[in-house]
Amino acid sequence: MATGSGQEGFVDVAAAADVYDDEPYGVKVNGQRVVLCKVDGQLYAVGGLCSHQYAELDEGELRGCVLMCPLHNSGFDVRTGQAIQLPATQPIPTYAVRVENGRVLVSLHPVTPG
């Protein structure tokens, strides 16, 4: 199994030009839902499922660095994955992101587990 650490274990998920500031962009990484979030031109990738109940976070709103769950309005800091607004109390995973040749690459495995 790939470790997903360092420079290895990244997967191409999207064209960088398709990801817009403040618009969550859902992708699949290693079979898992992941959301790309662009904040002030900086890309972040977090797990795509809420840690409270079942909700898909790419359907939520991105307010600054905070990704809002569409079901009960929990908020997650996309830089850290931390839940910063109830009812969720547990973090969501974060993934490493890089852009190469206009493509967005995301680590196969989370860098923080959520």
Ligand code: FES
């Ligand atoms: S399912 Fe996300 S806040 Fe409840």
